[in-house]
Amino acid sequence: MRLNPAYEVMEINGHYLLVDIKTDKYFEVDEDTFYLTTHLQEAGKRDEERITFLKEKGIIFENDEQTGKQKRRIEYGGITKIRLFSFRSEKFFRKGILKKTAESSALPWLMKLSSAIGAALSVASMVYLMSGSAYMQENVTADRLLKVLPAVYLMSFLITVFHELGHALICRHYCGYVGRCGAMLFFFMPALYTNTTVAVFAERKQRLEIIMAGVYMQLTLAGVLSILTVVATLAENEVSLVLLMLNIINFLYIIMNLNPLFKYDGYWFLSAAWNINYLYEKSIGEVLRAGIAKNKDRKISGRLFVYGICLIGFYIIMWMAVIIGIYRFLYPMFGLCCLIPEGVIILLVIKEICGWDKAYRQVTEEKIPA
Numbered sequence: 001m002r003l004n005p006a007y008e009v010m011e012i013n014g015h016y017l018l019v020d021i022k023t024d025k026y027f028e029v030d031e032d033t034f035y036l037t038t039h040l041q042e043a044g045k046r047d048e049e050r051i052t053f054l055k056e057k058g059i060i061f062e063n064d065e066q067t068g069k070q071k072r073r074i075e076y077g078g079i080t081k082i083r084l085f086s087f088r089s090e091k092f093f094r095k096g097i098l099k100k101t102a103e104s105s106a107l108p109w110l111m112k113l114s115s116a117i118g119a120a121l122s123v124a125s126m127v128y129l130m131s132g133s134a135y136m137q138e139n140v141t142a143d144r145l146l147k148v149l150p151a152v153y154l155m156s157f158l159i160t161v162f163h164e165l166g167h168a169l170i171c172r173h174y175c176g177y178v179g180r181c182g183a184m185l186f187f188f189m190p191a192l193y194t195n196t197t198v199a200v201f202a203e204r205k206q207r208l209e210i211i212m213a214g215v216y217m218q219l220t221l222a223g224v225l226s227i228l229t230v231v232a233t234l235a236e237n238e239v240s241l242v243l244l245m246l247n248i249i250n251f252l253y254i255i256m257n258l259n260p261l262f263k264y265d266g267y268w269f270l271s272a273a274w275n276i277n278y279l280y281e282k283s284i285g286e287v288l289r290a291g292i293a294k295n296k297d298r299k300i301s302g303r304l305f306v307y308g309i310c311l312i313g314f315y316i317i318m319w320m321a322v323i324i325g326i327y328r329f330l331y332p333m334f335g336l337c338c339l340i341p342e343g344v345i346i347l348l349v350i351k352e353i354c355g356w357d358k359a360y361r362q363v364t365e366e367k368i369p370a
Helices: 031-038 045-056 096-103 107-132 134-139 142-155 157-175 197-201 204-234 239-258 265-274 279-290 302-364
Strands: 007-012 015-020 025-029 081-087 181-186 189-194
Touching: 007 031, 015 031, 015 197, 025 031, 025 197, 031 045, 096 157, 107 157, 107 204, 107 239, 134 239, 142 157, 142 239, 157 189, 157 197, 157 204, 157 239, 197 204, 204 239, 204 265, 239 265, 265 279, 279 302
Parallel strands: none
Antiparallel strands: 007 015, 015 025, 081 181, 181 189
């Protein structure tokens, strides 16, 4: 017998998991099932009932049995998040330098140290460039910055690569496994992501480090970019403008990632710090619950209510900005025809807002775990 290649089994802090590597879904199993799936050749008659069940579920097969291929679909997570494609990142950590780096016991503190050094170098370089560099003061003009903007935009993709690599390395370090990486549309803007949901089985401190690992990598990158910018400035090379703008964009990405109202690192950090799963759904549900008379006698969580108000207001403003921005961009080229894509977006926004009622009902009926 053999395990279906679409599944893997692992152990994290006493939790035994069966992982569907196609969908990144995790199923917690008991120790006997974990042992059986890792020692299928030793399975005896005493495991016959368990083996039959696993066969029926398509988790294990006989050696000569063929497995069918699973098709992947575009995942739709609402107007704010549409997943386009993904690939299995775990295979890159099976050997080579990534494997050695992820398994190094010094990785967590080295990443923190390098990020602190990177932040210090960034501050020092900015002070020098803005106040002590005559070349930079003379050449930082709107025309020159616009000239290098296309190159900066293309190179900024590397920032997100480093960010996701940080998540993947620390997740692999603590959990021994990392989920799929891929691309999605976030507010219709392309973005990369790494699935680190397996971190829910790690210790709380480890989860927080996994969440912050992307920012640590960006701060480390900021230090490198700062050094290169100063060197290029001293050589009076125009590439210094590209590096300067790239570093500024890097810090803008860090600020955006730490914004707890986006479902980026700041949101997940807050969720882990408060030890509240499904923070988005629960906070919106708390706001809706507070406005219904029959629930007035029920105690409302102050921090969830305040966060939910901020969340609802922020997303409404963002959706309005997207709708207005697309209209202003498309109208000069297509006229009233631009109302077609605008209408589609508005319908998606309405669908998303209607989903808030579902979040309320989930919380009210206690369908979402704490």
